[in-house]
Amino acid sequence: MFDFDFDALRRIGWNDRLADALATAFTCCDAAAAASLRLLRLTEVHRDRLVADDGHASFGVRALPAFERTLRFEDAVLAVGDWVLARKDAHRNAWIEARLAPRRAITRRDADGRRHAIVSHVDTALFVMGLDADFNPRRIERYLLLAPPGVQPVVVLTKADLVAPDPQVREAMVADERDALLARLGGGLPVVSVDATSPSAALVLAPWLEPGHTLVLLGSSGAGKSTLTNALLARREQDTGAVRVRDLRGQHTTTARSLHRLPGGACVIDTPGLRALRPDVDADTLARSFDDIDRLAPRCRFRDCTHDREPGCAVRDGVDADRLRNFHKLRRELGRDTMTALDRRRRAEWAFSGRQGAERARAKRGER
Template sequence: MTATGRDPLLHLAGLGWREDLPAARAFAQAPAGRVVRVSEQHRTGFRVCDGEREFPAQSPAPWTRAGFPAEQRAVVGDFVRLEAERDQIIEVLPRSSLFRRGAAGEHLKVQPIAANIDTVLVVTGLDGDFNPRRLERYLVLVRASGAEPVLVLTKLDRCDDAGALRARLSDIEAGGVPVVSVNAKEPDSVAALAPWLGSGRTVVLVGSSGAGKSTLTNTLMGRSRMRTGAVRERDSRGRHTTTHRTLMTLPQGACLIDTPGMRELKLTGGEDVADRVFEDIEGLATGCRFRDCRHDAEPGCAVRAALAAGTLDPCRFNNYRKLQAEREAAAKVLAARQAAPQGRPRGPR
């Protein structure tokens, strides 16, 4: 409490602050300084919000040094501690979740996207953007983040075979992932997302450029805040109308983080590919004759039997193996980097 008897954390309630969050428990144990939430992240610094105003905050000096781990810097959605009298970040408070990916480029680097999120809304268009294999990749990353995924199929108004496309996601739905089809321009249609937008919750929108994230954001906000753009006819991809990650509050009570479109979705090496994404394949594997079956040409392979019977989609199985191999390769690089002294990686790149 302040000298006036006011709770300095009261204003954070509208920014997703909850007593059950690790950040709240950590601050209760050491209530020094001020708590704010990161609303924007730029190359030159951060913008933060205390529930009453938004303002720039300075980074700690170590964050600006080459080689400083990206995951130890603040990202959009983080709750950070500021000095009592200056807008200087002291530390990142503990996170409940962190959505991240392998950064684009030849060498593996981890790129944090958003923190302290409850739900990741994976947005894809019911047009040329629709790709179940890419959605499976998103789900692997979401499960690793600690948040829960929801697939949002947009452009329902432009699709004549939405039911057939959704049927191609039956394996994903069977794994417990909600799938919602919407016309992102219509508030009544977008209202189907209400179960994940309650007060105190935080959601992040991810998906390809042109998938309809900015249109969806505008409808959720009830006003045109984010620029939208046309998509190319040949592949339904658009330009990056969102240029940086931004946290905003919704009339429904939740906090929403919008992100630029992602063309590359590399694994980091810390994921569990089978975690509630390919449980059907893992379940089949328990019926293989050999416990170390690689599902190639071994006798008594239940996975190969399902492929032959047509009960397992070969494209889904091939994607499962591709993601497993990618994760294993990334894990080796990650282990080498963690073992290297002072953040100087050795070994494979």
């Protein structure tokens, strides 16, 4: 039905699961121009330019004005990893006419609550965290909320060489950190440690590097994402930089997302660190990410237990206390994100009334 070079497209992540999405997108294009359509994958998305790959080479593309209007109407944007249909005009410029429906897309919310796509069509999300000052279990729990159903989350610990100078001591300390994180996260999540500067990282991550699979690296600045990308590529392609000496924090060496072909047939998307992370989640996603809490909740004495101060709470007895505090914090954030403008106004009015009542009570008691 389609005259595309699928062997070449598999080098950039094409797989047979996308066939139905391709058929749907194909019907949205002009029939007279169908023969000249090309199937491409976006490898870079910048404010002023797009870069795509057809499995043979990368080149610049642009979106047709009509397609841009469609995106604005849908309140959507193009993202790295998107599959698009494009054609070249008489001047050899490639124009995007349609895209395949984004699947397994990773999104987040900005400060205004609007959704933004980070990447799309990914199979595995590698959440990278350094074993130096970057190590923060609460942050990794927040990052894990980004993984939608169908995307395999994997925690990757880097910078083991900074834990201790002695190899045996270092190996034992890394194992302890890994086991503690496994226990905190419930034990059902893959947690691996790698030397991001060594080709051995590809061997550790081999179970997720199958041909046709797409991985995305997510984590804070300075966690070692670009260094790990270079290790998987077996060449230096991404710029890397040292962390700041004064606080050991990353310095945003990577400034844009980019998709790269790996030697074994998989693809990896490198991403810059996120300064502010607000996952685009609902109550079901939160429960799925904290499934250990969800499993223990039916054992609580009270059916409506909030796992805070109630007696007979099985969750408090069985879940790491700091993990539970993080769960409560994320649930409060979720509640704020799902509030309507009217709800926020009423909440502000109730808070104002509460403060006034407290002031009147203090005045009656003669307190200032």
